[in-house]
Amino acid sequence: MTTGYDVDVSAVRLANYLHVLRELVHRSCGHLALEPRFEIKALLGDHVFDDARAAAKLLRRVEAFGASPGTPSPELAELLDRAARAGTQEYLEIAYGELKPTLIAALSIHLRSIDPLLDEPGLRMLTQLLHRQERHVAELPADGAHAVFDDLGALALGTGERRLTVMPPFERPARDAFVEIAPTPVPDDVPLDLEQQKRFAHALMNAKLLAAERAARSSHEQPDMPWDAHVDLARHGWDAIRHAEVLDRLMATELGCHWGDYPVDLSASGPRLDGWRGSERRRELGEVPLVRVLDYLTADER
Numbered sequence: 001m002t003t004g005y006d007v008d009v010s011a012v013r014l015a016n017y018l019h020v021l022r023e024l025v026h027r028s029c030g031h032l033a034l035e036p037r038f039e040i041k042a043l044l045g046d047h048v049f050d051d052a053r054a055a056a057k058l059l060r061r062v063e064a065f066g067a068s069p070g071t072p073s074p075e076l077a078e079l080l081d082r083a084a085r086a087g088t089q090e091y092l093e094i095a096y097g098e099l100k101p102t103l104i105a106a107l108s109i110h111l112r113s114i115d116p117l118l119d120e121p122g123l124r125m126l127t128q129l130l131h132r133q134e135r136h137v138a139e140l141p142a143d144g145a146h147a148v149f150d151d152l153g154a155l156a157l158g159t160g161e162r163r164l165t166v167m168p169p170f171e172r173p174a175r176d177a178f179v180e181i182a183p184t185p186v187p188d189d190v191p192l193d194l195e196q197q198k199r200f201a202h203a204l205m206n207a208k209l210l211a212a213e214r215a216a217r218s219s220h221e222q223p224d225m226p227w228d229a230h231v232d233l234a235r236h237g238w239d240a241i242r243h244a245e246v247l248d249r250l251m252a253t254e255l256g257c258h259w260g261d262y263p264v265d266l267s268a269s270g271p272r273l274d275g276w277r278g279s280e281r282r283r284e285l286g287e288v289p290l291v292r293v294l295d296y297l298t299a300d301e302r
Helices: 007-032 038-064 074-085 088-113 120-139 194-221 227-255 280-285 289-301
Strands: none
Touching: 007 038, 007 074, 007 088, 007 120, 007 194, 007 227, 038 120, 038 194, 038 227, 074 088, 088 120, 194 227, 194 289, 227 289, 280 289
């Protein structure tokens, strides 16, 4: 004897989760460049990639059930609209204090009732999604976090069409308050001098942040692209964010400097590393920590 939800009910539940994740990806991509704190910016890039992949899996599962995601119910649409109107800091409070806790509560209900054999694909997918959402809210906790609905998955889908609005253009991406913004020369090659290596790593970290912000903004400004394109941009942004985190650690542990020790140029593309692995400069530098890091970064870019 089977238990759990039937296909039609499962499709509605998954569609509700999909609507929340779709908006989280869209809004977080819009706000990523406007968040000044590097640590928070890095977490957003990581969480966006998780959420974009999860949304793709949910969409495929809904379609496998022969259903359409429809649109959010009026009460869910009201919550999503509030997130859409919010500034960056208020958005983070809504995303991590309301949207993600609401999703976690519904996933927990779903997993308690799922048929683990009949819907094993759903069990695996939703278990992974739940664990990731729980990690997200632990990494970026919000005051007064709570589930807005008793069971998000039980909400009836709406009718019509929901269009994702795009945030207005911004003048420049935000950086930590202690980071000076100023025109900064970009080295043509990886320097041999230690002091210049510090400046090089610092400029490269800023360039990686700019790349992540461009990828996120590209996703946000083109909401009607196929979802796989949003996943690709989320992956590109995640790679760039990871690279920035690696460079931040390299500076602190090996080069004797820190993020914010030098000015950053928000109009420069940053140092170029084309042909790095086979270059004469790499052989000149030997096996110093900077070389090992650049080897991995350029491998990721390829």
